[in-house]
Amino acid sequence: MADASRHDRTARQLRLLSDALDTGRLGPVRRLINTLSPAEIANLLESLPTPKRSLVWGLVDPEDDGEVLVHVGEDVRESLIAEMDPDELVAAVEDLDIDDLADIAEDLPDQVIEEVLRSMDRENRDRLEQVLTSLLTHEASTPINELIDDEQSAIAAGTGEREVANQFSDHDWVSAPVVDENNILLGRITIDDVVDIIREQAEHQALGAAGLGEDEDLFSPVGRAMRRRLVWLFVNLCTAFIAANVVGQFEGTIDKLVALAVLMPMVAGLGGNAGTQVLALTIRGLALGQVGASNVMILLWKELRVALFNGLLMGAVLGLIVLAWFRNVGLSMVISVALTANLLLAAVVGVTIPLLLKRMGFDPALGSGIFLTALTDSLGFFTFLGLATLLLLG
Amino acid sequence: MADASRHDRTARQLRLLSDALDTGRLGPVRRLINTLSPAEIANLLESLPTPKRSLVWGLVDPEDDGEVLVHVGEDVRESLIAEMDPDELVAAVEDLDIDDLADIAEDLPDQVIEEVLRSMDRENRDRLEQVLTSLLTHEASTPINELIDDEQSAIAAGTGEREVANQFSDHDWVSAPVVDENNILLGRITIDDVVDIIREQAEHQALGAAGLGEDEDLFSPVGRAMRRRLVWLFVNLCTAFIAANVVGQFEGTIDKLVALAVLMPMVAGLGGNAGTQVLALTIRGLALGQVGASNVMILLWKELRVALFNGLLMGAVLGLIVLAWFRNVGLSMVISVALTANLLLAAVVGVTIPLLLKRMGFDPALGSGIFLTALTDSLGFFTFLGLATLLLLG
Numbered sequence: 001m002a003d004a005s006r007h008d009r010t011a012r013q014l015r016l017l018s019d020a021l022d023t024g025r026l027g028p029v030r031r032l033i034n035t036l037s038p039a040e041i042a043n044l045l046e047s048l049p050t051p052k053r054s055l056v057w058g059l060v061d062p063e064d065d066g067e068v069l070v071h072v073g074e075d076v077r078e079s080l081i082a083e084m085d086p087d088e089l090v091a092a093v094e095d096l097d098i099d100d101l102a103d104i105a106e107d108l109p110d111q112v113i114e115e116v117l118r119s120m121d122r123e124n125r126d127r128l129e130q131v132l133t134s135l136l137t138h139e140a141s142t143p144i145n146e147l148i149d150d151e152q153s154a155i156a157a158g159t160g161e162r163e164v165a166n167q168f169s170d171h172d173w174v175s176a177p178v179v180d181e182n183n184i185l186l187g188r189i190t191i192d193d194v195v196d197i198i199r200e201q202a203e204h205q206a207l208g209a210a211g212l213g214e215d216e217d218l219f220s221p222v223g224r225a226m227r228r229r230l231v232w233l234f235v236n237l238c239t240a241f242i243a244a245n246v247v248g249q250f251e252g253t254i255d256k257l258v259a260l261a262v263l264m265p266m267v268a269g270l271g272g273n274a275g276t277q278v279l280a281l282t283i284r285g286l287a288l289g290q291v292g293a294s295n296v297m298i299l300l301w302k303e304l305r306v307a308l309f310n311g312l313l314m315g316a317v318l319g320l321i322v323l324a325w326f327r328n329v330g331l332s333m334v335i336s337v338a339l340t341a342n343l344l345l346a347a348v349v350g351v352t353i354p355l356l357l358k359r360m361g362f363d364p365a366l367g368s369g370i371f372l373t374a375l376t377d378s379l380g381f382f383t384f385l386g387l388a389t390l391l392l393l394g
Numbered sequence: 395m396a397d398a399s400r401h402d403r404t405a406r407q408l409r410l411l412s413d414a415l416d417t418g419r420l421g422p423v424r425r426l427i428n429t430l431s432p433a434e435i436a437n438l439l440e441s442l443p444t445p446k447r448s449l450v451w452g453l454v455d456p457e458d459d460g461e462v463l464v465h466v467g468e469d470v471r472e473s474l475i476a477e478m479d480p481d482e483l484v485a486a487v488e489d490l491d492i493d494d495l496a497d498i499a500e501d502l503p504d505q506v507i508e509e510v511l512r513s514m515d516r517e518n519r520d521r522l523e524q525v526l527t528s529l530l531t532h533e534a535s536t537p538i539n540e541l542i543d544d545e546q547s548a549i550a551a552g553t554g555e556r557e558v559a560n561q562f563s564d565h566d567w568v569s570a571p572v573v574d575e576n577n578i579l580l581g582r583i584t585i586d587d588v589v590d591i592i593r594e595q596a597e598h599q600a601l602g603a604a605g606l607g608e609d610e611d612l613f614s615p616v617g618r619a620m621r622r623r624l625v626w627l628f629v630n631l632c633t634a635f636i637a638a639n640v641v642g643q644f645e646g647t648i649d650k651l652v653a654l655a656v657l658m659p660m661v662a663g664l665g666g667n668a669g670t671q672v673l674a675l676t677i678r679g680l681a682l683g684q685v686g687a688s689n690v691m692i693l694l695w696k697e698l699r700v701a702l703f704n705g706l707l708m709g710a711v712l713g714l715i716v717l718a719w720f721r722n723v724g725l726s727m728v729i730s731v732a733l734t735a736n737l738l739l740a741a742v743v744g745v746t747i748p749l750l751l752k753r754m755g756f757d758p759a760l761g762s763g764i765f766l767t768a769l770t771d772s773l774g775f776f777t778f779l780g781l782a783t784l785l786l787l788g
Contacts, residue, residue, distance in 0.1 A: 014688040039564040047684040049692045169593065170433040172586040174568050191585045192566040198592050199563065203678055210671045218679050219692070222699045229671055230704055236667045237708060240660040241715070247656045254648075254655050261648050261655035262641045265662065265771060266634040273630045273764055277604045277623055284597055285612050290441035294408040298443040298613070305616045310624055314631060321635070370667055377659060 239374030278350025311340030672744025
C-alpha cells in the first residue's frame, strides 16, 4: 500500500525518536533529523506531542528553521515561534523567498518583521510590502520593467489562492508570473506553492463539515482545542433543543405507544446519513465551480429521484421488519412513509445548505454537517410522530 | 472571493451554453468551447446534466478529445466513451502521453487498446505494457540504458500514487524519473500528474466518510447513484436496528417517564457531532502518516481530556436547561452525566474507527461516519436510559 509506505517511514522515525528521546541520547535524534528535508521535518514535528516537539525543534539545524516554519500548519507554527527569541527568528526567516515570508508574516512578531524589512534591499522590501497589503490598488513604488512572456497568462496580485490553484490545474502550468494592475511583474508563483494550496483546500473540506479548520494541530493544547470545538457543540446544543422540542410536542402520542420512541431514531439517523452523502457531493461541486444557478434544479431533481427510489425500497424493508417485530400494520406503514419522506427532505437539505451558506457569505463547508443533522432530525421526528398521531391514534 | 471567480466564470459559461443550447444555435457553443483548455472543458462537461453533456461532447474539437477524457472523473469518462465509436476513440487517445493513456486504459474497450498498441513503436508499447501490468517483477524487454541523474532520487515502478504525491510534496520536485527493479529508466512523472493525484486524494477523504467515491458524477444516472448509496444505507439500516434494540430494552423505563424519549436524541446527537470532529482529525493524521503506534495513546489522551472538559461544561448547561424545563433534579443530573460519558466514548470511537478499518485492510475513511454515528447513538442511548433506569426508577 502506498499510504503504508510513508506511514511506515514516519512511524519508524517516530519510534526511533521516541526511544532516543526516552534514553536522553540526543545525538542519534539530531543525526536522524539532519537526513530529512524541511517538509519531512515539518511533518515529523506535527506528529509529536508538545514536550517532544519542543525538544526536537531545538535540534533542527538553524539553517532549516525558516523552511520548516513555512511547511508546518498555523497552530504548530505559533507554538514553534513562541519558543524562539527575536534574533533567532530574524536569522531563520530573512533568507526565505518573498512568497514564503509573506505566508508566515502574520504569525511573526512585529519587531521581527521590521528587522527583516530593514535587512532587505529596497526592491525586495517593496515587493514584500505589496504582497502583505494584498491591495490591487497599491502602486509599486519601484516598478520592475520586465515584460511578460506572451505565451503565459499572468496572474493578478490579489487573486485568491483557490483561483490560482484552479488555473494551474486547468492549464498544467509549473510556474506563472504575478503582475500588478499596471501589468508590472511582481514575482512568480511556482507549482510547489500550488501543491501546498491544494492540500490545504482538501483538508479544509474534510475538516470543515465538522466545524474544524485545516490548520488544527493534532496535539494542540487541550484548552485551545476545547474552545474551538465548543463553539460548534453549542450551535449543536441549540439545534438539538429544537429537535427535542419537536419530540416534546408528541409526548402524549409516545406515552400511548412507546414503540415510537424505539423507532424514531432510525428515521432520523437514516435521513442524516443519506443527507450527508448529498451534502458531500454538493460541497465538492461548489468548490470546483460545477454547481450554479443553471444546473442546481437539475441536480436537485436527480437527488430527489434517487431519494424517492431508495426511500421506497428501504421503507419497504424497514416496514416489513417493524411488522415482524411489533405486529402492528399501521406502525409498519407509518415508518415506511416517514422514512421515504425524510430521505426526500434530506436530498433538499443536502443540496440547499451549502448554497445557502455561500449565498449568505459563509464558507459552504463550515459546520454544514451540524446544520444538516439538525434538520434531518427535527423533520424526521416531526414526520414520523406526526403521521403516527394522525393515523394510529385518530 | 477566490472561489467566486472560477465559480462565476463556470457559471457564466454554463448560462451561455444553456441559452445557446435552448435556442438550438450550436455555433456560439462551439466557439465558446474552443476557447477553453481540455481541463476546463472537462470541468464544464462534469457540470452538465446528461443530455446537454452529450450534445456539448459532440462539439469538442476531436484534437482535444483525448485530453478531455484524461481530465474528467471515471464515471463521466465512461459516459463519454459510451458515445464514441472505436475509430474515434483510437484517434482520440493514440497521441496521449503514456502515463495518461495508462490512467484511462481500464475504461477503454479491449479492441481500442489493441489498436493503439499496434500503432505504437516497440519502445512505447513495452513501456505502456509495463505500466499497465504494474508489476515490479516484470522485466523490461527493451531496457532503455539511460542513467539516472545522481541529484534526483528515482521512484520505483509500482509505487502507489499517494506515496508519489507525498514525495513530490516533501521535496518540492517538479518531475522525477521512474525506474524498474534494475534501475532502468521507464519514464518520468511530472508535477501536473501529481496535482491531479492530490486533488483526487482530497476528494476521497471528503466524500469517503459518507460512503461515496471521489469519481462520483454530479449527474450520474439515477439507477447507478441509487445502487451505490443503497449499500451504505443498508449498512446504516443494520446499525440503526442495533440502536433501536438498545432503546427497546428500556421501553418500560420510557413508559414511566416519557421525557426520556424527548431528551435521548440530544445525548446521541451531541456525541455524534463531537465524535465526527475527532474522526476528521484522525483520518487526516492517518493520510499524512502522522498518527501511528508511537503517538496514538497520546492523541487519545488529549482527546479524552478535551471531551471531559467539554462534556462537563455542556453537561452542566444542558442539566440546567432540563431542570428548568422538566423540574426534575434527578433527570437533570442523569442527562449531565450521560452527555459527559457519551462525549468520552465519542473521543475513543473517533480515534479508534479509522485505525481499526486500516488494521483490517480497509480504507480508513470509507463509511467511517456511518460506523461512528452507529456507536455514538447506541452507546448514548444505553448510557442515558441505563442511568435513568438505575437512578430514577430504582
